[in-house]
Amino acid sequence: MDLTYTAEEESFRARLRAWLSEVLPKLPPKPAAADWPGRRAYDTAWQRMLYDAGYAGLHWPADAGGRGATPTQHLIFLEETERAGAPYVGANFVGLLHAGPTVAAEGTAEQRARWLPPILRGEEIWCQGFSEPAAGSDLAALRTKAVRDGDFYVVSGSKLWTSHAEVADWCELLVRTNPGAPRHRGISWLAMPMDAPGITVRPLRTLAGSTEFAEVFLDEVRVPVANRVGAENDGWRVTMVTLSFERGTAFVGEVVACHRVLAALARTARGNGRWDDAVLRRRLGRLAAEFAALWRLTQWNVSAAQAGGGVPGVGGSVFKLRYSHARQELYDAAAEVLGAGALDADHEWVADRLSSLSYTIAAGTSQIQRNIVAERILGLPKGR
């Protein structure tokens, strides 16, 4: 068990820090939250800077245009960019972290050549069309259908919780190509151009008041068969293979951010006198233990992935269960620190508190995660 970084890792970190300290001060101001074209431009410009500096697709394999970095290097990258306050992956998220790796793993040579370089250079943005109104926790219940018509699929249905749909060039889309087959066996994965006729994007307002997501309505959208990745009706496997690429780095930036918020809570509480409340103070102390342990668990998972064993705990379900709960507790504690000030929606912590409400729901509710842990790790029987 070694928690020190190798000389190579430390030199990677040092180069990255030097580069960040050089480029970050020159960044343009952040666009407003509702300015989607502005956000796209800002996020893709940052991706282009990463590309030019050799950091684009850090964790992608070299033969996909990436840098083939180790999970530890990826951890260092995410840790340092978060600490330095660098832009988030933002609009590049789906391309870099899901659609791109899917194409890299399962696409043909042509598909890789067409789609991967623009992602790395920040030229094309992807969004994700997986969830549907009736297919949330139960994703395999998806109904959006694709009917073959010559060299095209004709796609109709609707998708939910699609980020960046307004400004995306492509959508990685799960569709039902064989309604007669067992649920998991009739699904295909398509790359849908977002400028195709028949696509309507409706912003979806969240309880935080913002419109970070959209609904996407598909009315006989024609998608070339050549845009299918993997075999017809094999889309479920294609998607799951990619999801299993988790190398333990999914929450690196977020855990670093939580530590920063926690330290700020302590400072604020010292300042406004609430630190004298032993109940609140020890609650913050308890959270310090929690996030320290979650950082160590992150390092454990990253090391396991690096050793080739994959991430323990079925690709991070164990981590996500604890982290999502801890993050909600963090913002409940923030509300205690703020007192009545926690009713001010303009306070950053209040906005983040609202966002944190989704953590036990999005990307698999805690209930679903507990099923996964119990059945796939502990081997408890399926069924009830």
Next chain:
Amino acid sequence: MDLTYTAEEESFRARLRAWLSEVLPKLPPKPAAADWPGRRAYDTAWQRMLYDAGYAGLHWPADAGGRGATPTQHLIFLEETERAGAPYVGANFVGLLHAGPTVAAEGTAEQRARWLPPILRGEEIWCQGFSEPAAGSDLAALRTKAVRDGDFYVVSGSKLWTSHAEVADWCELLVRTNPGAPRHRGISWLAMPMDAPGITVRPLRTLAGSTEFAEVFLDEVRVPVANRVGAENDGWRVTMVTLSFERGTAFVGEVVACHRVLAALARTARGNGRWDDAVLRRRLGRLAAEFAALWRLTQWNVSAAQAGGGVPGVGGSVFKLRYSHARQELYDAAAEVLGAGALDADHEWVADRLSSLSYTIAAGTSQIQRNIVAERILGLPKGR
């Protein structure tokens, strides 16, 4: 909504108090916990005193030899006896609170005449033979079988968690009389004399180190058919009818006792300095709110029963869920008050802490209670 007691209720309370203050000082010393014959003698002597003073079977209907008291009077009785430190119902529990009411409701005139008066006079003790090793939460899975042989049932099997089996005269026994019928339809209710040949009682040691319960092994025990209450194969209904007699008074004494313990915790914490710990102090304050509310909920349920509507929350499942959890929290708080002293098994609170571990398990686990609440009160679908 009226929380004051009527003049009649107050006079009932005053008479009871006067009687208790007169008789309690004259009681003999309590027998040791392991002295079962002594405990039987002590408990039945107390029952005889209640009988002579007109308090026996307070809540039983008059035509069963009881006093036909209202639920409120029963609440007052339980509250005052607990406050005064009177003996617990002890060995008379099953007779007075379950087997007796079952016979009263479902027995023939002969059965009532035979079994009820000795219960009220403290002459005969009953125990309960319901649970089995493979039938705990799922009581209807019971396997103890009774085969008809002329005027007798020949009973073989084993029962678990039977209190006072060593000193009981009778056992209310659930047996399977029709193995071919659906689970709930092949069960009968028998009164088994505990001196019948073929009965072996083995004390069952609990995690608290005591032997409050026993296993009862039945090897071809002959029970007269005349001892069956209700029709053959109708025992499940017979038992459930009795269980539904809950009038909200099940935990009156326990809630009063919890209040007393809580006040003692506060006094002790003041004395040993732990009261200065705001975390512990507020935890005790929180528990004060909890037990005050549970007392009010008790009064609510008793009033509802008195108004004829039965106890809300499916006969107390709602109450039990909260109470059993609160009582465990109470003793966890006690451990905090005691500090390292919580490791001394001879301390009353430590022994009670161990006993309290059964509260979320016995008489229906919290998991089963939540199913009941969700399905029978909230109307959520059965099934998974």
Next chain:
Amino acid sequence: MDFQLSEDQRALRTGVRELLAGRFPTERLRAAVAAYEAAGDGPVLDRGLWRELAGAGFFSLLLPEAAGGTGLGPQEAVLVMEEAGRALLPGPLVAGVLLAGAVDGAATGERIAGLCDATAAPVLWDHPADCDEVIVVGADAAHRYAAGELRTAAVRSVDPLTPLARLLDGPSGAPYAVDVGRLRRDAALLTAAQQLGGAVRALEAAVAYARQREQFGAPIGSFQAVKHLCAEMLVRVEVARSAVYAASVTGDPVEVAGAKLLADEAATGNARDCLQVHGGTGFTWEADVHLALKRAWLRAAAWQTVADGTETLAEALTDGHIVL
């Protein structure tokens, strides 16, 4: 002892529930949200609705009949506030009930009075642009202000049905002669009653959704994980209800403290669990699930915090002040 609703109380509850279902259905709830978002710092309350509520006796509950009131008591006020909480009815309702006898026109709904807890930090005033008058209540004394007399800073409220402003000055102006302890106790009790109603709303919404929403080929309410969340929501409601109703009967300040504590827990806990049962749907603005949570947060911060409530109760424990 008869700790059950009387016939009249049952009828009152049913009447209020029906009144609110008719006068403040979901469309008007949403209109109220939109009004806040459109208002900037301006008024948002529907004065017509306010007068209708007054006409139905909402604000004259505690006024003696001689003063034009209904002559009812805290028990009835608590039942009405519970229903208001269940409907997520916006506005300074607690002030409406408690100041009906003190502020001209408050009982009839012609004028709107506000109450503001000055022991909070920061001091927040709800519905500042709607109030014609406001009583600012400190720990020991209260002061009375006409609208516009107070310097305030705008606050964007987390609850889109309750605009807020922050008071910039300490207490000054006309003293308002009142038993402050009693006023604070009553405000806490009526706030607790609204929290109870909010907890009921969240429970009902969760159960309705769990019955109807299907995943994995079955209603999600058939899965134990969802079932047990709902069961615990009901437990919170029933425990809080006993505490709030009993506190309305006894008026004991320690019992009120406990009731507020448990009602706050029920309201926030149930709103959180309701959101969890709704999954992604609950995270949308349109689903209205968030409104109960935000209102619960707002009310939990008013008139008694968890810290204050638990300290009050702890002190009572050693005082020998026995609620039971």
Next chain:
Amino acid sequence: MDFQLSEDQRALRTGVRELLAGRFPTERLRAAVAAYEAAGDGPVLDRGLWRELAGAGFFSLLLPEAAGGTGLGPQEAVLVMEEAGRALLPGPLVAGVLLAGAVDGAATGERIAGLCDATAAPVLWDHPADCDEVIVVGADAAHRYAAGELRTAAVRSVDPLTPLARLLDGPSGAPYAVDVGRLRRDAALLTAAQQLGGAVRALEAAVAYARQREQFGAPIGSFQAVKHLCAEMLVRVEVARSAVYAASVTGDPVEVAGAKLLADEAATGNARDCLQVHGGTGFTWEADVHLALKRAWLRAAAWQTVADGTETLAEALTDGHIVL
């Protein structure tokens, strides 16, 4: 960075696990319980087993090779203590490891040394009749006593594998020169490691029972209510494990404080949930489920309480002492 067990560490863990499975199986566990119950205030430890453990290197883990030790470090000590905790091995193990270099015969198991935390109230000494020597550790200083030198009062221990006595006198006798802060830190770390092992034991027992026990026609482990209890038990284990292992690597006292806190939570929480999964069966003495809970309580009270741990961590938050 390579935060995984090395080959040698894996082999050590397997070796210790197998050793304990052979030398301290369930029958010996039960014999140890019976020994305590029969002993009155007398000794209960199996000296033969103790020497066997010493022979396997249990107590010389942290001794340099020059001093006859294995020359291993805190990481290995933590792995061994985890396995000991998983086996519910009784005895003053922490003292055995930490005092092997200071007390003659401790490393070889010929003599048994004890450690006693004098900051607790009351001050409890475990295995008093078994120890040949004991170090009593206060907040700033430690004292050394031979067996029989200390006045004690008998205490009936809640943990039937760990006899206790209460110290009657304050610190006196021969001072023991040691870095007390370091000793306390190491004792907390090794105790945390045992708690981690206890949490693992409870998880394994719960899962095994949930797979095998049938009710309502199915293994209870197929019901979500049971499934989700077990899942959260695993989560507690994994989080505590990361914290304990990392603390053994860094030796940072704040990280040790966090590890002890999380391991205590995992051990007590898992033992409680294991009992709940077992239902009535778990409530019996014979099922052994209670042993893990009682031991968890005992260890949670030793070397760092929740209050002390959370205060240490809170202080570190404002000190800018960043663990991450």
